[in-house]
Amino acid sequence: MDHNDIRHKLSEYMDGAVTPEENAVIEEHLKTCPLCSEALRELETTVEHMKNIEEVEPPAWMTQKIMAKVRAEAEKKWFIHRLFFPLHVKLPLETLGVMLLAVMVFFMYQNNQPAKYAESPTQEFSPKAETSPPATAKDELGKADNSTHGKQVLQKPAYKALDMRQEYEKPAPPVPEGRTAPAPTPAPSKNEAHPERRAASPQAAGPSVAREQSVQLAGAAPQAEAKLKSAAPAGRNMAAAGADKDAECLPYEPNIVSLAGIINKKDFPGKPNYESIGSGNERETYWILKLDRPICLSADANNELNQPEFGIAEMQLVLDSAKYDEYRSLLARQVTVRGTLFHAHTGHHHTTVLLKVLDITAGTN
Amino acid sequence: MVNETNPLAGLSYNNGVTGMPTAGDDAELVAQSRQGDLDAFEQLVTKHQKRMLNIAFRLIGDYDEACEVVQDAFVSAHRNIKTFRGDSKFSTWLTTITLNHAKNRLKQVRARQRRVAFSLDDPVQTDDGEMSRGLPSNEPSPLDRLENQDIRNNVQGCIEALDPEFREVIVLRDVQDFSYDEIGSILKIREGTVKSRLFRAREAVKDCLKKAMGDL
Numbered sequence: 322m323d324h325n326d327i328r329h330k331l332s333e334y335m336d337g338a339v340t341p342e343e344n345a346v347i348e349e350h351l352k353t354c355p356l357c358s359e360a361l362r363e364l365e366t367t368v369e370h371m372k373n374i375e376e377v378e379p380p381a382w383m384t385q386k387i388m389a390k391v392r393a394e395a396e397k398k399w400f401i402h403r404l405f406f407p408l409h410v411k412l413p414l415e416t417l418g419v420m421l422l423a424v425m426v427f428f429m430y431q432n433n434q435p436a437k438y439a440e441s442p443t444q445e446f447s448p449k450a451e452t453s454p455p456a457t458a459k460d461e462l463g464k465a466d467n468s469t470h471g472k473q474v475l476q477k478p479a480y481k482a483l484d485m486r487q488e489y490e491k492p493a494p495p496v497p498e499g500r501t502a503p504a505p506t507p508a509p510s511k512n513e514a515h516p517e518r519r520a521a522s523p524q525a526a527g528p529s530v531a532r533e534q535s536v537q538l539a540g541a542a543p544q545a546e547a548k549l550k551s552a553a554p555a556g557r558n559m560a561a562a563g564a565d566k567d568a569e570c571l572p573y574e575p576n577i578v579s580l581a582g583i584i585n586k587k588d589f590p591g592k593p594n595y596e597s598i599g600s601g602n603e604r605e606t607y608w609i610l611k612l613d614r615p616i617c618l619s620a621d622a623n624n625e626l627n628q629p630e631f632g633i634a635e636m637q638l639v640l641d642s643a644k645y646d647e648y649r650s651l652l653a654r655q656v657t658v659r660g661t662l663f664h665a666h667t668g669h670h671h672t673t674v675l676l677k678v679l680d681i682t683a684g685t686n
Numbered sequence: 687m688v689n690e691t692n693p694l695a696g697l698s699y700n701n702g703v704t705g706m707p708t709a710g711d712d713a714e715l716v717a718q719s720r721q722g723d724l725d726a727f728e729q730l731v732t733k734h735q736k737r738m739l740n741i742a743f744r745l746i747g748d749y750d751e752a753c754e755v756v757q758d759a760f761v762s763a764h765r766n767i768k769t770f771r772g773d774s775k776f777s778t779w780l781t782t783i784t785l786n787h788a789k790n791r792l793k794q795v796r797a798r799q800r801r802v803a804f805s806l807d808d809p810v811q812t813d814d815g816e817m818s819r820g821l822p823s824n825e826p827s828p829l830d831r832l833e834n835q836d837i838r839n840n841v842q843g844c845i846e847a848l849d850p851e852f853r854e855v856i857v858l859r860d861v862q863d864f865s866y867d868e869i870g871s872i873l874k875i876r877e878g879t880v881k882s883r884l885f886r887a888r889e890a891v892k893d894c895l896k897k898a899m900g901d902l
Binding site for chain 1 (some may be wrong): 693702722724726727731732735736739740743744749752753759760761765774810837838841842845859861863866870881884885888889891892895898
C-alpha cells in the first residue's frame with residue numbers, strides 16, 4: 322500500500338475494520354508520514370464531534386399517538402377478520418347470501434318483464450275491456466262483433482293484442498297419411514263461422530273475420546267476390562294478373578282473392594322472448610304459401626297500414642285450428658287459397674303480406 | 687470484511703452519550719406482537735422510538751417532520767410485523783423502515799422547498815441544503831449560516847449538507863453506532879460500499895467543520 326491507499330484506509334483503520342496485516346502497514350506508515358497522521362487526527366476529532374452530538378428527545382405524546390394509530394388499524398383489521406374468518410365457514414355463507422340476492426333480483430326482473438307484456442293482452446282481449454269504436458258505421462260493427470278487430474283497424478296498439486291471440490298450428494298428433502282431415506269441431510272460438518254464413522248473417526260472425534265483415538256490412542265484399550267470379554271463367558287468375566306488369570295490383574281486405582301456390586310449414590320462435598327456438602322459446606309453426614308467381618298489392622284507402630307492395634312471392638296464412646286440421650292434407654301440394662289480404666303489422670306476422678284463409682282447394686283453379 | 691474482534695460488530699448500540707436500549711429482549715416482544723399483543727408492541731415503541739427519532743431527525747433536520755416519520759414507521763412496522771422473519775434484529779428491520787420513510791419525507795420536503803423557492807422567484811432565499819447538496823464542503827452559504835454557532839449545530843449543518851446516501855451512512859455509523867454489516871443490511875448495500883461511502887462522508891464533514899470552525 323502506498324501513501325494514497327493508506328490515506329483512504331484511515332477511516333476503516335480508525336474503526337478497526339482493517340485486516341491485521343493492513344493494520345501493521347498503516348501503523349508503520351503513520352510513524353513516518355505527518356500528513357497521514359494529521360489526517361487521522363482530524364478524522365478522529367470529526368467522528369468524536371459527531372458521537373457527541375446532542376440527541377433529541379421524543380415528545381411525551383409520541384407513544385400514545387403511535388399506539389392510537391396502531392389500535393385504529395388493528396380494529397379495522399379485526400372487523401375485516403370478523404367479516405371473513407374463518408374462511409371455511411363465513412365465505413360459503415356469504416357466497417350463499419350473494420347468490421340468493423342475485424336470484425331474487427333475477428326473479429324480480431323476470432316478473433317485471435312479462436308484466437309489461439301481459440298488460441295489453443288482458444286489456445285488449447277481454448270483451449269487457451273493449452272500448453267502443455268511434456261513432457260511425459263501425460258502431461254497428463262494434464255491437465255486432467264482440468271481438469276487438471273492429472277497434473284494431475282503428476288503433477295500432479290493438480294489433481298487438483290481435484297478434485297475441487293469433488293462432489299458429491299447435492303441435493298436434495300427426496294425422497296418418499292418406500286420411501282425410503277431420504271435420505272442424507264446433508269450437509266456441511271466434512274462428513268457427515264459415516265466411517259465407519257470416520256474410521249471410523253478420524250478427525253471428527266471429528271476431529277473426531272482422532275485416533271481411535266490416536266490408537260486408539258496407540256491401541263491398543259481395544261486389545268484389547262477384548267480380549272475381551266473373552273474372553274466373555275468362556281464365557284470368559288474380560295471381561297471374563298480379564304478376565302482369567300492365568295489370569292492376571291485387572286489392573287488400575275486404576276483397577276476396579284466390580292465389581295459387583304451394584303451402585309449407587315453417588317454425589318461428591314464440592313465447593316467452595320470441596328470439597330463438599333453441600334458447601327455450603316456444604315453437605310457433607305457421608303455414609307459408611309460396612306463390613307460383615309474385616304479386617303486387619295496391620294501397621288500401623280505408624286502412625293506412627295496408628301499404629302498396631310489390632314482388633310478394635310468399636305469404637303467411639292465417640287459419641284457425643279447425644282449418645289447420647281440415648287442410649293439413651294439402652300441405653306441399655299445388656293449391657289455390659281463397660281469402661283476404663292484409664299487411665303485416667306485428668311481430669307475429671312473418672311475411673310482408675298475410676292471407677286470411679277462407680278455404681283452400683287442391684290444384685290450380 | 688469485519689474483524690471478529692471488531693467492536694463495531696457487537697449487538698450493543700449504546701453510543702456512550704445516552705443510555706440507549708440494547709437489542710436483547712426484542713424477540714419475545716416481537717413474537718407477542720405478532721400474536722396481536724398491542725401491549726408488547728407498545729413496549730417495542732417505547733424502547734426504540736428515541737433512536738428512530740434521532741435517525742430521522744439527523745436525516746431530515748426537522749424535528750416535527752422527524753416525529754411524523756417515526757409515527758409512520760411504527761405503524762408500518764406493526765402492519766408488517768408478520769413479514770418480519772427474525773433473521774435480522776428487530777432494530778435493524780425497524781431502522782430500515784424508518785430510513786425509507788425518512789427518505790420519502792425528505793423528498794417531499796425538498797420538493798416543497800423547491801416549489802416555494804421558485805414561486806417566490808427569489809434565488810437569495812433558496813434553502814441552504816439545496817444549494818450545497820452537490821458540493822457541500824465548497825459552498826459558502828452553509829458556512830455563513832454556521833458562523834458563531836455552537837459546534838453541535840455546526841456538525842448537524844455539515845451532516846445536512848451531505849447527499850442523502852452519504853448522510854445516512856454517517857448517521858448510522860458515527861451518530862448511531864451501527865456496525866458495518868448492520869449498515870449494509872439496513873441499506874441493502876455491500877460492506878465495501880459502506881466503507882467507501884463512510885470515508886467520503888467523513889472527509890466531507892471534516893472539511894465542512896474545518897471551514898466552519900477554522901480548525902479541528
